[in-house]
Amino acid sequence: MDQKLTLLTTESRNERTMHIDTADTAEILRVMNEEDQKVALAVQQVLPDVETAINFAFESLKNGGRLIYLGAGTSGRLGVLDAVECPPTFSTDPSLVQGIMAGGEKAFVKAVEGAEDKEELGEQDLRDIQLSSNDTVMGIAASGRTPYVIGALKYARSVGAKAVALSCNENSPISQVADLSIEVVVGPEVLTGSTRLKAATAHKMILNMISTTTMIKLGKAYENLMVDVHVSNFKLKERATNIIRKITNVSYEQAKETLELANNEVKTAIVMIKTGREYEEAKKLLEQAKGYVRTAIELSKN
Known part of the structure; x- marks a missing residue:
């Protein structure tokens, strides 16, 4: 050696x-x-x-x-x-x-x-x-x-x-x-x-x-939850739905429905529920916030 x-x-x-x-x-x-x-x-x-x-x-x-x-x-x-x-x-x-x-x-x-x-x-x-x-x-x-x-x-x-x-x-x-x-x-x-x-x-x-x-x-988490998880199968869709529920305190049905309306984008679904905005508006808020959920929610108050 x-x-x-x-x-x-x-x-x-x-x-x-x-x-x-x-x-x-x-x-x-x-x-x-x-x-x-x-x-x-x-x-x-x-x-x-x-x-x-x-x-x-x-x-x-x-x-x-x-x-x-x-x-x-x-x-x-x-x-x-x-x-x-x-x-x-x-x-x-x-x-x-x-x-x-x-x-x-x-x-x-x-x-x-x-x-x-x-x-x-x-x-x-x-x-x-x-x-x-x-x-x-x-x-x-x-x-x-x-x-x-x-x-x-x-x-x-x-x-x-x-x-x-x-x-x-x-x-x-x-x-x-x-x-x-x-x-x-x-x-x-x-x-x-x-x-x-x-x-x-x-x-x-x-x-x-x-x-x-x-x-x-880079904004991939909100609190200690993975809010940018890629929804590619049933297990991950269930995880995403539960993440949305934990953050927004809505029902399972509303979380799942909003996730679907948000094209399976967890961040967008959270902003939609938290701000009461439709998909396109929530997407625009996230873009302005450079992907940070907390910032997007704050921007909606202005």
Whole structure:
């Protein structure tokens, strides 16, 4: 193994699990659970950096740019997972938050060997989506040394996009080529080097924070309810109807009827009920309010 690799926190041996191969099932589960409890505390330590990343993403999306997650292996899959959940949860266009994996889409379900080892491939994947200075790129690598991610972050900075590095090691190479580094140090894994465990959990928590908080700031929530959910099936229509009921205190029947009159647009239905306006007027209020439900309701009082 590369000597530099053995020095990484993510590759060091966990003293608590040296004899895990002889432990019974209950003991393995106990120690894994105890190690996992350290993850949230590690994330807590980097919240100021996460806040800065959210500000980058918010400014990008507000000004017509995109949030791009990019990585290899587990790191890449986590980015894709967070990205693909944005359209159904927040009614965003699929191009707005994107996940890019070394090796392409097929690498999501089957490892593509060697795809992460070339910097130029990371750059090329960003060129292929016409990366611009309005975008924010988040390069994800638990080790912090993946060439694919390094190449992508270098290219992102060269075109003026915000470049954010997310890793689990201090002073990582990807941090050196980014505008901002988030180094969430979770300590040695239960199985040495298996960063799909604590490292991946920490990264998923942070990616969830970034996308969810950014969407809240963009007006995708009212109180703590998802008011821009995409109504694409029966379950989601029921959820949307109940969201409208909780906010407006109308009957189930009125909420459902108004949702249908609003072309299944939850925000519009809420504004219709709250302001007593028809569909077109409610839509106009939301446009004036740049999509913020509270602001639209206030505007109706003028």
